[in-house]
Structure formats: C-alpha cells, structure tokens
Amino acid sequence: MPRHSNQPPRRLSGLLPGLCLAWGLSVSGCAGPNLWTDGTSVSTGKTNRGRTRHPAKLPYKGRGFVVPKRWKDRGFQYGVDELVAAIQRAAARVRGRAARIKLGVADISPKRGGKSQWHASHQSGRDVDLIFYTVDEKGRPLGPPEEMIHFDDEGKPYEKPRQTYDDASWSSRRFDTAHNWKLIESLLTDPTIRLQWVFVSEGLKQRLLAYAVREKRPAWVIAYAKVVLRQPRDAPPHDDHFHIRIYCNRGDRFYGCVDRGVVWHHEKKSFRYEGLERYDPVMWRLMTGLPLLTAG
Numbered sequence: 001m002p003r004h005s006n007q008p009p010r011r012l013s014g015l016l017p018g019l020c021l022a023w024g025l026s027v028s029g030c031a032g033p034n035l036w037t038d039g040t041s042v043s044t045g046k047t048n049r050g051r052t053r054h055p056a057k058l059p060y061k062g063r064g065f066v067v068p069k070r071w072k073d074r075g076f077q078y079g080v081d082e083l084v085a086a087i088q089r090a091a092a093r094v095r096g097r098a099a100r101i102k103l104g105v106a107d108i109s110p111k112r113g114g115k116s117q118w119h120a121s122h123q124s125g126r127d128v129d130l131i132f133y134t135v136d137e138k139g140r141p142l143g144p145p146e147e148m149i150h151f152d153d154e155g156k157p158y159e160k161p162r163q164t165y166d167d168a169s170w171s172s173r174r175f176d177t178a179h180n181w182k183l184i185e186s187l188l189t190d191p192t193i194r195l196q197w198v199f200v201s202e203g204l205k206q207r208l209l210a211y212a213v214r215e216k217r218p219a220w221v222i223a224y225a226k227v228v229l230r231q232p233r234d235a236p237p238h239d240d241h242f243h244i245r246i247y248c249n250r251g252d253r254f255y256g257c258v259d260r261g262v263v264w265h266h267e268k269k270s271f272r273y274e275g276l277e278r279y280d281p282v283m284w285r286l287m288t289g290l291p292l293l294t295a296g
C-alpha cells in the first residue's frame with residue numbers, strides 16, 4: 001500500500017506551483033503569461049495590449065539624460081530591464097565627455113503597463129519616446145526642452161496651427177543631426193536589444209542617413225537604420241520625437257511576450273535558431289560596471 005493513499009488527492013491549483021518549482025530548477029523559471037517570472041522583468045502581450053511585470057525603473061536623471069518634468073509627473077519610467085539599461089548606455093555614449101549633451105527621455109510605460117490616456121502602445125515596457133537632441137543657431141548643444149518641438153525636413157522648428165510652445169527658446173532650436181544619429185547608432189549596435197522600429201518623419205530620417213553616409217559610418221548600420229527608421233502611416237509623423245520599439249527578448253517570449261507586425265529579415269534567423277534568450281541584467285550590469293537598477 002502506498003503510504004499516502006488515504007490522503008485526499010491534491011487539487012490542481014496546489015499542484016501547479018509545485019510543478020513549476022520542480023521544473024524551474026532546470027530552466028530557472030515558470031512559463032505562462034502572468035504566472036511567475038525568471039526573476040527579471042517580463043513584458044507580456046503586445047505593445048498595444050500588454051503588461052509588464054517586475055519592470056526596471058529609469059532614474060529621473062543620470063549620465064547624459066534627464067526625464068523632463070512633464071514626463072516625470074506622469075510616472076511612465078518603467079520598462080523591461082534591457083531597454084531601460086540600453087537607454088542609459090546610449091545616453092552616456094552620446095554624451096561622452098560633453099556634460100552639456102543631454103537626452104530628454106519621455107514615456108516608457110506605467111509601472112504595471114497597460115492602457116493609458118496618452119498612448120495606444122507603450123503598454124508592455126518595450127516602447128520609449130526620446131526627445132530629439134537640439135542645438136542653437138550656432139550649433140551649440142541645448143538641454144532638452146520641457147516639451148516636444150516639431151522639426152521640418154531642414155531640421156528647423158515650427159509650430160502646428162493653433163499650437164504655441166511654452167519653451168521660450170523653441171524658435172532658436174535646431175535638430176541636432178550629429179547627436180541624434182549617434183543616439184540611433186548606439187541603440188542599433190547595442191547587442192542586448194533588437195530594434196523593431198524607430199518612428200521618425202521621413203524628412204528627418206533622410207537627414208540622419210545623409211549625415212551617416214557623409215561621416216562614413218559602417219554600411220551595415222546605415223542599412224539597418226534605413227529599414228527600421230520609418231514614418232508611421234497610421235500615427236502622427238513623429239517629427240517631434242523618436243519612438244523606439246524593441247522586440248520581445250526570447251526569454252520574455254517564453255512567458256507570453258508577443259511581437260506584432262514585421263519581423264525583419266536579420267531577425268528571422270535568431271527567432272528560428274537561437275532558442276531561449278537568457279538576458280541577465282544583473283550580470284550585465286556587474287560586467288559593465290554600471291550601478292544596479294532598482295526593480296520596480
């Protein structure tokens with residue numbers, strides 16, 4: 001007679017965590033949307049219908065970046081670990097030793113993700129709005145404005161009909177092509193994230209590409225930028241900020257993260273052959289000497 005035969009059968013709900021735990025010992029996690037995580041951030045669902053769990057929080061300021069007041073007040077500083085870290089890395093790289101060069105970071109996602117009054121997407125911690133770097137008429141770098149300013153194809157600012165800016169210096173600001181390109185190149189070449197889209201107006205895209213060609217940037221980065229920089233068809237032209245969207249990392253895909261839309265050719269092989277991704281933000285930050293982020 002088995003020893004426990006007189007005990008009532010365990011209910012399924014009690015059994016599941018046990019199964020997950022036993023299985024988790026081998027794969028360090030538990031599968032399924034809104035079950036457990038592998039201890040890092042998880043993006044679930046789609047960018048326009050999704051959530052975040054255990055997101056990282058971007059600090060309000062750091063080396064080469066700041067979250068201007070309007071966006072600080074909204075509190076949308078939460079994203080997947082790898083995106084939050086990549087923003088900081090890119091901002092630090094663009095800044096270099098020039099303390100005046102500062103990226104304005106607008107919305108990522110709210111703490112738990114989901115819908116908001118401001119965005120259709122930005123729901124699952126994989127979108128971020130970045131304010132353009134600007135210079136004055138003499139080409140000297142200016143700090144990020146407290147609002148998003150529209151730029152025409154020549155990189156000159158303009159007001160939309162019935163729009164006025166609070167920023168007194170708006171009309172002297174110019175699109176800083178050099179630093180905006182450097183930002184995009186930093187994000188495109190960051191091995192921990194893979195960009196699906198950089199939404200930006202066609203005119204500004206052409207400015208950035210022309211600059212990159214002139215500066216003899218690596219051909220593959222320019223080719224990559226040509227593909228992912230895009231003026232969206234179903235949304236405003238994005239001539240006042242970059243909207244960056246990254247693919248689900250493969251670990252998150254396992255927990256219910258869903259990419260929508262195009263999968264670029266260069267991505268397809270990694271989707272097919274590389275299996276589960278085990279991005280480890282703690283290890284990464286220890287290796288690169290960056291301070292550890294506080295988990296949301």
Ligand SMILES: [Zn+2]
Binds near residue numbers: 119122128129243244
């Ligand atoms: Zn956006």
